[in-house]
Amino acid sequence: MSAQFAAPTDAAIPIDVIASDQFETFEQQAAPETVAWAKANGFTGKLGQVLCVPSGSGISRALVGWGTEKTRTRDRLHFGYAAVKLPEGVYAIASGLEDDALNEAALAWLLSGYVFDRYKKKSAPKARLVAPQGVDAARIEAIVAGDFLTRDLINIPASDMGPEALEAAFLKVAQEHGATAQAICGDDLLAQNFPMVHAVGRASDQAPRLLDMVWGDDTAPKITLVGKGVCFDTGGLNIKPGASMGLMKKDMGGAATVLGLAHMIMTLGIRVRLRVIVPAVENSISAGAFRPQDVLTSRKGLTVEINNTDAEGRLVLADALALADEETPDLLVCKATLTGAARVALGPDVMPYYTDDDTLAAEIATAGAAVADPLWRMPFWEAYEGMIEPDVADLDNAPAGGFAGSITAALFLRRFVENTANFVHLDIYGWTPSAKPGRTKGGACMSARAMLEVIEARAAK
Structure with missing residues (x-):
């Protein structure tokens, strides 16, 4: 290709x-x-x-x-x-x-x-x-290269794209662009206070890890990208039925998409201080798997009651977002294949996004329309906050009832971002069910082009 x-x-x-x-x-x-x-x-x-x-x-x-x-x-x-x-x-x-x-x-x-x-x-x-004539060929080629990187990472099955391979791909992108990168693996996650990343991934033969990359000028606007890197999701002890497990190699689509976006940003040399954080795990089943009714303590100190081990993505993202929030970036972007509820609401083509910043929301909507990368704003609906507050812990990872699943997941993530004013969470799908112009069937790089437009515009100010 x-x-x-x-x-x-x-x-x-x-x-x-x-x-x-x-x-x-x-x-x-x-x-x-x-x-x-x-x-x-x-x-x-x-x-x-x-x-x-x-x-x-x-x-x-x-x-x-x-x-x-x-x-x-x-x-x-x-x-x-x-x-x-x-x-x-x-x-x-x-x-x-x-x-x-x-x-x-x-x-x-x-x-x-x-x-x-x-x-x-x-x-x-x-x-x-x-x-x-008049088209910026180098820019388009950089965007397409990032898009293809994302598609490749999603399309590779978990047999060849587990946490170890995702780390290797992450480090390869960092090396290609002269970024600094590190991986915190296994029990070192406990020593460095990433307990929920560790809990979700500890049942796998491949140790869980937190991947962290930094690139660019420290004096430039600080842009942080966080991507969900669940390389395969069995559902844990709340095991998924076979039909629901069929596409779970794409559950690291958030990680793949932020890597593709990072590749675009660094190739184009946009003047930002870029940070990319990926919690890379496999949600497997073994004697060491975390259980329903367990209570986990997060990096931030908030406790979380586990009412469904299949709602694991928000757990690993919580620790990653808490880390990102500690340095208060100018823009914090979270991408995750987080909920089936988002697909029920908007289908496979349109990505819901959540932010409290009306200016940022408008920028994203305008950018998505301009570059054929469809997005739709959804609300951090305050009235649903009580749905994620159980009796025995600060937070519930899987509220009962099945209502507003994408919104309650977004509200859960927002609890771990206190310092950063400009925060956006995108509940992506990462998959094209049937081929369309410009999109082959399979892994899909969704929302990256829109966020590139937003980041470029903000960097230029």
Whole structure:
């Protein structure tokens, strides 16, 4: 797979992008033989149509249908259709798109080139695109490289992506960018006061660990990313049914996404002091597993009653967020594949996010819309605070009743962030159930592009 554009060449095959309501204009302006070929092949400009116009030596040009404004706004990254349907060759957009649409088309093309072929040989799309004039090619390539990193990490099964392998991937990213990094493993977690990370991961053959990376200028705005790194979630002693366990290799999707975002930030050289914190564990079952009704004491000192061992992600994140909050960063971002309730509420494409800062919330919403990375603000609903307060401890990790599961999980996490004003939690899915333009089926890098926009804008102020 290639996360790069083709070198500019005069031999690039031109692409005409044609909306349905512009087909008559195309007929008037195009060569008669091109119009005849389009009509003979039923090309009308419908969204997703791709047609090669032949010439004596091969392909003279390609036509890409752009549909109507209504069909385009139902989803985004539609130019990915062209990337996967066109035959091998080097192409360049000649007409039909400009400004932001050109930028999004270039991004969609590269994102569509992802192939996960670690275990089975697969053919990647062979069509290459010359970066359109005026597009920041290096920026798009950095974003796509981070996206592909995230997808790879999620797609690798837990047999090859346990806590040890996740640590290795974490350290590799740090080394590539000259960041400093450390891992606190096993019983050292107890010695350094990460008791809930230890409790969740201690039943696994691979020791739990807390991964910590720092990069950039200490005088720059402090940005901290925290990602849930549960490499596989059996549900613990409250074991999941088989159907619910099928995708649990993706339960480290938060960690994978913050690593992809960190790669984007560091590749682009954004002037921030970046910190990345990942609690990496496997929620397994053994004689040492933590139990329902156990009461754990967190790094922050808050006690937590365990009413379901399958609500483990918020436990490891609590210790990680407490650590992050101790230095009061300018922006604290938490990403986690945390609740099925978020999927029930918003489906697999739209990511709920939670913040008390209205300005930050607006920035995220604007950024998500601008870069085709859909997000929707959900409330830290104060009236539900009592749902996470049991009789025997400060907090309940799994309130009974099943109501407002994503909100109560977010409220739980917020209890561990007291000093940082600008905090946002994103309850991501990390998976694309069926292929769409720019998104192959499987692991997905969700919310990273939107948060990159927010971080860049804040760093520039």
